Structures are given as structure tokens and as C-alpha cells.
Amino acid sequence: MVENDYTKPRGEGILEGKTILVTGAGNGIGKAVSIEYARQGATVILLGKTKRNLEGVYDEITDYGYPEPAILVVDLAEPTGDAFKTIGAAISGEFNQLDGIVHNAAELGMLTPLEIYVGDQWDHVFQVNVKSPLLVTQQCLPLLKEATYASIIFTTDESGIKPKGYWGAYGVSKAAILHMARMWAIEYANTSIRVNIVDPGPCRTGLRLLTHPGMPMKRYTPPEAITSIYTKLMDCDVLGHNGELFYAHDFINPDLDDRTERDLATSTK
Template identity: 35%
Template sequence: MSLNNQLILITGAGGGLGGAAALALAGQGASLILLDNSIPKLEKTYDAIVAAGGPEPTMYPFDLAGATEAQYQEMADAIAERFGALHGVLHSAVEFSAFSPIANYKTKDWGHALNVNLNAAFLLCRVLLPVLLAAEHAAIVFTSDSSARKGQAYSGAYGVSKIALEGFAAILAAELESAGKIRVNTLVPGPVDSPLRRKAYPAEDKAALPAPASLQPAYVYLFSDASLGVTGQIIDAQTFNR
């Protein structure tokens, strides 16, 4: 499942899941554009890819929640000008502070979570569709959460954003299916030992959880030719790995 000559953009590339995805995709030959609002985290992922012998990635510090529409468009224009085409986008960035009842939510915190988890995905897709359509085939992969999909109490803005994100992915997949160029799927990682999981469940035995690297086969599949024709699907990474 070689990804040679493929260019893939990853949001949250400095995070646990985004970093694991970056290493997996670069390990198959993909060239990457790494997006994150933390330069030190970006540099850590960059260094790991280079140390493993992967293609030198492009770092793009970017604040998904704070950027303007014009800045999103500038990023898309820069990618089009430099590379011509984009073969994939992985939406891995996530905002989660803590479990909290709706009654206690502050408007600012609610809006920030929705901006990172949902609105950024919309804006990125909208500005990047032309450069994705310039590729022969391209893949968009969203990241969801199995517990949030159940409308779990106290999941708040995080839960709402994940429920909405799956709906957005389904709508986008249906709109793009007839053209046959861009496939759109959603990955549900399941419980893994990630920074978000540690924040959400601090008392959990992390030694019993799989590492983020366990998701690498699913990431490679979703961006490789092996998934051509697969669109509008929700992929459970834990089942996939088995």
C-alpha cells in the first residue's frame, strides 16, 4: 500500500493520534503537510519522520480556532501554488477540556470546541476541495468517537461536535460520490493511550490500552489505493485491526 508521490495534510499533527498517523503515512512514502498550533509539537513529529527515513514533511503552524476565513484560503492557495494537487486530508485535531454538564458550559468554551472540532473541518474542506479535485484520486478522513456518538451525558460540546461531524462527513461523501474522485470516510479510533484519553479518564489503567501506533494500518488503508471506491463509511479501528 505504497503512498509514494502522495501529498497528505494532517491537522493536529503534533498530537498523539495525528503524530502516529504522520509516522504511518510517511513510512509508506507519503509527503506530508503537518498542521498544528504548537510549533514544538510540530517539530517533534517532523524530527520523528526524518529520523525514520520518511520524506521531509512541510510544517505549517496554524490555529484552527483563531484563523480567519482569509487565512484558511491563503493556506489552500499556497498549497495549490507550491504542489498543484493534494491527495488527502486527515482531520485529527481535537479540543476537549473535561466532562461537564451543559448547564455549566461557558459560551466561550462551547464555541472554541465547536470551532476546532467541527467548523475547522468545514472550512478546510471548503477551501481545499479544488486542490483535492486536482488529484486523480483523493481521500478525506475525519476522526470521531464511539462514546460521543451515543449522546453520552456530560460529553458537552465535544460530544455534540462529533455527532455533527459524522453527519457532515456523510453529507460530503454523498455530494462527492458521483464524481468518483474524492472518497470521504470517518475513523473511530476507539480507546487508545492518547493525550485526550488521559485527560478524559485520568484514573484509567493506561497500560491496558493499545498505543496510538496500533491505528497505523487503518490510516494507511484509508489513504492508499486499497480504499478506492470506499466512501461514506465509518471505520472502527479496533475491529479493523483484528
């Protein structure tokens, strides 16, 4: 893990005064983005299903002296809409403000041929990866519409951009989220809400470990090094972008990329 230079004093960040919801905030990319948003002055709402992980991120943010975040323990695999209704209500009741959402939570499912893919597992992956971002966005729209400008960031994957065999429901769901995000962008093009998509690329995360077991994790980019595109899309720069796909690896912060030349030489997707 990179030792980040989280030293910017509170009150000097470009996201000062914003309230931002990050799903899947307990680890990996969601954790890194949440800490960076807090470093930039935002109040971050940490959403995830594991309270202990969220509390760990909460402690890191407050230990740095950044704005105190909030925790929302929600299982996005919940098949009914009741769990999602609590999200908008909780944010409205606590903050009465929301300036952005990062849809980062994801479920991998099985890497297996479509011929033998299990239907229940397919439904589970789509519930987390496609249906939950839809329902969360719907519940948060009233607050997003009240913001001077708001940004919604959806997360896709290489397997959703270019079909890859054996990636099953995960690959199809990531293709679906790319399409859905662009539909949101079209439908809200004449409002103050901007919708864009990020492909994080191969990163040093638990999900990557599951998809590439046995591969040295050091060869992959640490999630802390790819957060700049997420900040750019949550800042006023977002006004010039809508419905666009960004590759996070085009915005790597070299100061937070601890890979050696040897790691880079052997790096593969």
C-alpha cells in the first residue's frame, strides 16, 4: 500500500462544501476516492455493507483532520426497494444536500462460460451492479437537482467495453452500466446534473485478486494513484463533460504510483 501524502489542511480543497456519496467505500477504489474527496474538503457519505470496513475509512479520514464523514450501512444486494428508500431519506435528513455520487460498488459473480452460468448468481450480480445504481440514483435525484451543479460517476470495466469470454454477468452488467449512464446523461443534458463513466483499469484491489489469482498484485496500480479523474469529474470541470468515458490510467498520479520499472515491464491486463 502506498503511503499517501494526505497533508492538505482542511478548508483548502477544491471540493470544499460539497457532500458526496460513495458506494463500496469500505475498501479498494471506493476507499481511496473517499479519502481523497475528504482531503479536498468534501463531506463524504461512506456507503457499504460491512460496518467494520466503513468505520476503518471513517477513522482514517478523521485522523487526518478532514471533514467528518457519515456512514450508511446498506446491502445493495437487497432485492426490494425498501433499503434504497432509506438512502435518500437518511442523506436528506442529515445533510439536506448532495452534490455527487460515485457508483463504485460491484459484485464479480462467477468467471465461467455463459453455457453453464447459474441464473440466481446472474440475478445477484445484476442486482448489485445495475439495479442498485439505478435505484440509488433515483432516490438521490431530489437532492441532486437542488445542487448548483451535480456529478454522477458510474463505473464500468474493460470487460464491459470490449466483450471478453468467460466474464459472464460481470462483463454484461458493466456493458449495461455504460449504456445506462449515457442514457442518464442524455435525459439530464439540459439540467445542472452531469453523468460520466470511469473505467478504473487494473488496480491493486480485492476484486483484481479474485479475477487474477496468483498474479503479483504489485504489478497493478494502487487505487490511490487513480483518484485524480474522480476529483476532476466532481469539481466544476465536470460542466464540460457529459456522457463521456474516462480511463483512470490516463490520469495516474506518479507520486502515488509505487510500482518499479520491473513491475511496469511485467504489467499486463
